[in-house]
Amino acid sequence: MSGRDGTIKAAIAAGEQVSPAGRRPRPVAGIAPRLHERAFDILASQIASGALAPGERLLESRVAERFGISRAPARQALARLERVGLVSRSDGHGFEVLPLAGPPPVVSAKTISDGATIQLAPESTWQRIYADVEQEVVSRTALGAFRVVENHLAAYYGVSRTVAREVLSRLNERGVVRKDTRLHWYAPALTPAYVAELFEMRAILEPGALRLAFPRLAPGQVATLRANLRDAAAHPDTVDGARLGILETELHVGLLGRCGNATLMEALATCQTLLVALTFLYARAPQPHGREPFIAEHLDVAERLAAADIEGAADALRNHLRGSFGRAVERLDRVRREFCPGPLPYLSPL
Structure with missing residues (x-):
């Protein structure tokens, strides 16, 4: 039995409706597919294409976050994948992608590059202002610590305090802001000592x-x-701050995010304020002659991975991080000398 036939029979056994051609019927005209149906289609397509490899773990919380949906439709999508035999429940938690029994199933959903963000739900209000708030806060932490006033943030952007609180909670997850002993929000200064700890x-x-x-x-x-x-190494003059930020994220978030250990990635997320800050610093304090040392260091890691030299890649990554500390501190010093941002009503220097 082919993987496609097995998937179809499993769908029938589970009560799924399948057309004579082996595809699920299209929704009635004028009725959009439900969120869990769209999430199922995308995940099934990625399993079929190999973008989601056998053995990879799918967590309900991660699926919800990636698609911008709540946990309920994410849970329904994963349960449906289990019913049709594309995933199974993991011994720990979440679901594990199963090997295909034969040729990959034919699915109607468009295959999307792995790691891409697919927004299935309408963008929330907090999402519309998040990037701007993050940039404004991070760009000032090179200069010192700031208290972030929730109600002033809400008034500045014309949103509710609930929305402002959601933005601050997301910034907290990224390590950009914290709460002090009095439960006030603040953004810690990127001092050399703090950067060294990170x-x-x-x-x-x-x-x-x-x-x-x-x-x-x-x-x-x-x-x-x-x-x-x-x-990037061959054309350094074409690499701007935004692209440097993408190259940083590709290794430190995209690749490491495949580790399958949610607890480990949550611990690493507290350091992501550095990645946000470095993107700003790349634009404000570029390296002379447009050459960024981390590109060669990242490439060393990638070359060792390509040669299956995992211990060599781990050592190269560790050496890259040690070398990056001094460069980050140097950039922070330059920004403190040269950058003079205007005041914002929701940020108060500490």
Whole structure:
């Protein structure tokens, strides 16, 4: 029995409606597919294409976050994938992608590149202002610590305090803001001591995440990473701050995120304020002659991964992080000397 036939029979057994051609019927004209149906189609397509590899774990919370939906439709989509035999419940928690029994099933959903953000639900109000708030806060932490006043933030953007609170909660998850002992929001200054702590934590955790991620990487993921870095190295004058930020994220978030350990990635998320800050610093304090040292260091990691030298890649990653600390501190010093942002009503210097 082919994988496609097995999937169809499992769908019938589970009570799914399947057309004579082997495809689920299209929704009635004028009625949009439900969120869980759209999430199911995308995930099934990615399993069929190999973008989601056998053995990869799918967590309800991660599916919900990636598609911008609540946990309920994410749970329904995963349950449906289980019913049709594309995933099974993991021994720990979540679901594990199963190997296909034969040729990949034919699915109608468009295959989307792995790691992409697919917004299925309408953008929330907090999402419309989040990027701007994050940039404004992070750009000032190079200068010092700031208290973030929730009601002033809401008034400045013309949103409710509930929306402002959601933005601050998301910033807290990224490590950009914290709460003090009086439960007031504040953004800690990126002092050399604080930056040193963040880099030290990354140097301990990221090599371990890399080792776990290597056997779980999507087909072609290392090749794509290496190609992007080679192109950046060959054409340094075309690499701006935004692209540097993308290259940073491709390794430190996209690749390490394949480690399959949600607890580890949550610990690493507290360091992501550095990635946000570095994107700002790349634009404000670029390297002389447009050459960024981390590109060669990332490329060293990618080349070792391509050669299946996982321990060499972990060592290269650790060395990259150690070298990045000094460059980050130097950039922060330059920004403090040269950057003079205007005041914002929701930020008060501490």
